Amino acid sequence: MSTQSPSKPAATPRVRAGVHFMGGDFACAEGALAAGVDFFAGYPITPSTEVCEHLAQRLPQVGGKFVQMEDELASIAAIIGASAAGARSLTATSGPGFSLMMENIGLAAMMEVPCVIVDVMRGSPSTGLPTGVGQADIYQARWGSHGDYAVIAYCPSSPQECFDLTIQAFNAADKYRVPVMVMMDEVIGHMTEKVVIPPASEIPFTPRKRPSLPPGDSEYLPYMPDDDLVPPMAHAGEGYKIHMTGLTHDERGYPALSAEPHEKLVNRLVDKIRVHAADIVMHEDFLLDDAETIVVAFGCTARSARAAVNLARRQGVRAGLLRPITAWPFPTARIKELIAAGQVKQFVVPEINLGQVRREVERLTQLPVRRVHRAGGAMITPETILEAIVQ
Amino acid sequence: MRTRTESLPGLTQIRIAGYGGQGIILTGMLLGKAASLFDGKHAVFTQSYGPEARGGASSADVVISDGPIDYPLVIEPDILVALFQEAYMRFRPQLKPGGTLILENDLVHPSAGDENASRIPATRMATELGKRIVTNVVVFGYTVGKTGVVSRDAAEKAIEATVKPKTIELNLRAFNAGFELATQEVAV
Numbered sequence: 278m279s280t281q282s283p284s285k286p287a288a289t290p291r292v293r294a295g296v297h298f299m300g301g302d303f304a305c306a307e308g309a310l311a312a313g314v315d316f317f318a319g320y321p322i323t324p325s326t327e328v329c330e331h332l333a334q335r336l337p338q339v340g341g342k343f344v345q346m347e348d349e350l351a352s353i354a355a356i357i358g359a360s361a362a363g364a365r366s367l368t369a370t371s372g373p374g375f376s377l378m379m380e381n382i383g384l385a386a387m388m389e390v391p392c393v394i395v396d397v398m399r400g401s402p403s404t405g406l407p408t409g410v411g412q413a414d415i416y417q418a419r420w421g422s423h424g425d426y427a428v429i430a431y432c433p434s435s436p437q438e439c440f441d442l443t444i445q446a447f448n449a450a451d452k453y454r455v456p457v458m459v460m461m462d463e464v465i466g467h468m469t470e471k472v473v474i475p476p477a478s479e480i481p482f483t484p485r486k487r488p489s490l491p492p493g494d495s496e497y498l499p500y501m502p503d504d505d506l507v508p509p510m511a512h513a514g515e516g517y518k519i520h521m522t523g524l525t526h527d528e529r530g531y532p533a534l535s536a537e538p539h540e541k542l543v544n545r546l547v548d549k550i551r552v553h554a555a556d557i558v559m560h561e562d563f564l565l566d567d568a569e570t571i572v573v574a575f576g577c578t579a580r581s582a583r584a585a586v587n588l589a590r591r592q593g594v595r596a597g598l599l600r601p602i603t604a605w606p607f608p609t610a611r612i613k614e615l616i617a618a619g620q621v622k623q624f625v626v627p628e629i630n631l632g633q634v635r636r637e638v639e640r641l642t643q644l645p646v647r648r649v650h651r652a653g654g655a656m657i658t659p660e661t662i663l664e665a666i667v668q
Numbered sequence: 669m670r671t672r673t674e675s676l677p678g679l680t681q682i683r684i685a686g687y688g689g690q691g692i693i694l695t696g697m698l699l700g701k702a703a704s705l706f707d708g709k710h711a712v713f714t715q716s717y718g719p720e721a722r723g724g725a726s727s728a729d730v731v732i733s734d735g736p737i738d739y740p741l742v743i744e745p746d747i748l749v750a751l752f753q754e755a756y757m758r759f760r761p762q763l764k765p766g767g768t769l770i771l772e773n774d775l776v777h778p779s780a781g782d783e784n785a786s787r788i789p790a791t792r793m794a795t796e797l798g799k800r801i802v803t804n805v806v807v808f809g810y811t812v813g814k815t816g817v818v819s820r821d822a823a824e825k826a827i828e829a830t831v832k833p834k835t836i837e838l839n840l841r842a843f844n845a846g847f848e849l850a851t852q853e854v855a856v
Contacts, residue, residue, distance in 0.1 A: 298701040298705055464741075468712055468713070469712065470704070470737075471704045471705065580738045
């Protein structure tokens with residue numbers, strides 16, 4: 278069902294190849310279209326509304342389906358259903374809606390249904406600051422639903438990355454059969470900058486792994502993983518015998534309510550991401566070769582951090598920036614490698630929350646980890662980060 | 669902290685301030701698009717959201733630079749364009765000392781010290797062109813003519829790439845009216 282381009286040329290093509298001056302939310306929506314999104318279900322909420330609005334206009338133009346749902350519980354349920362039927366599916370929300378989606382994100386993880394959830398972070402908790410920036414949903418992305426499972430979460434730092442990483446999110450979701458988050462923040466979602474959209478033929482596309490047996494074959498086991506721990510996926514309506522449940526299940530997908538199958542299933546859900554972490558993790562290194570102070574920052578804060586590193590360098594301070602592009606899996610191996618190299622003397626972690634990524638860094642090192650936090654509503658300035666670097 | 673210490677030669681911060689309906693968002697978009705897509709520079713456009721954007725003073729902010737822009741927000745405008753009294757009062761204190769101040773002549777009364785600010789009767793000029801809705805494009809033309817922050821060619825291309833095809837001609841006339849007024853003043 279997923280298509281790279283519409284079968285009939287549309288007035289506005291699915292992939293709007295060219296150079297644009299485009300907002301982050303719009304770029305995310307265009308990235309989804311370029312990735313072949315077939316189905317969007319969502320409930321508009323600031324600061325993610327433009328993703329929803331733009332797809333309401335664009336998806337019908339290219340033969341896709343857009344549904345405005347009654348709430349976020351229904352939105353995530355709908356995209357899981359659409360994906361089980363073979364669609365590339367998406368929802369977009371912000372903190373309050375993200376909280377409402379948590380139960381069914383666990384369901385998607387348990388049933389191994391690929392889907393992409395965009396969360397444009399605003400000041401939180403609760404309804405918090407609807408129009409103010411936040412970065413405090415990072416732990417929620419990883420741990421928000423109950424139980425042990427694994428997800429992938431990308432943190433764009435520009436409208437261009439909103440486009441690129443939304444495509445990446447769809448590909449990773451299908452490759453590993455997991456819910457994938459695109460964790461934008463209000464500043465990135467609402468800022469407008471140059472976005473280059475390549476021709477449709479250059480958009481990376483990772484197809485979902487499909488069963489090798491034909492529909493109806495009684496040998497087919499919908500939850501029998503390959504060596505990469507990911508089971509090929511049959512779609513509802515194709516003629517395969519499929520059963521999906523949030524209960525612990527065996528390879529047939531039937532409930533298997535005892536310790537042994539539970540142990541096997543839950544470990545595999547976590548391991549299928551853990552063992553592929555090196556392939557999934559993305560980070561940007563900026564001036565790290567000789568860095569004695571390493572700033573770890575993501576999203577809009579990484580832009581301030583890069584400015585701060587440049588300012589520090591002008592003062593002769595050897596600072597560098599490690600920007601996690603995937604928050605989950607976290608670039609743990611890279612940080613360990615930098616620590617082992619022996620050059621780094623301290624870390625600085627600025628973020629618009631009270632210390633989520635900082636805790637990830639702290640648990641990897643005995644070196645000082647300087648905190649630069651604010652609860653939300655405004656960006657952290659380069660000057661504030663510079664103070665922590667030169668302290 | 670008011671100063672943008674990352675400020676580099678070739679980095680310009682612009683704020684266009686007015687009230688909802690004056691088209692300040694489009695003006696910001698046009699400036700950013702002209703710089704980013706047609707002048708080969710880097711540009712970031714941001715706008716005010718929230719209750720303050722629904723009536724009352726709101727702003728469209730553009731940062732233009734020769735190099736990549738890290739911090740995307742305007743802290744201290746080099747150029748402030750105010751189209752409405754309340755917007756002028758609210759944003760005037762943030763203008764960089766020695767910065768360029770452009771005011772809507774009929775809608776903003778400059779305070780003491782700002783008598784020499786550039787003033788353009790943009791709303792009146794747009795009305796004379798037949799459509800008050802192009803006030804913002806008159807202002808865009810005037811700002812480009814006065815400051816050269818983007819090239820005339822890039823500005824015109826940005827208009828052509830942005831407005832509805834059937835309104836391109838009117839918008840270009842509005843742009844030129846503002847641009848010509850500014851360049852005449854510069855010549856004097």
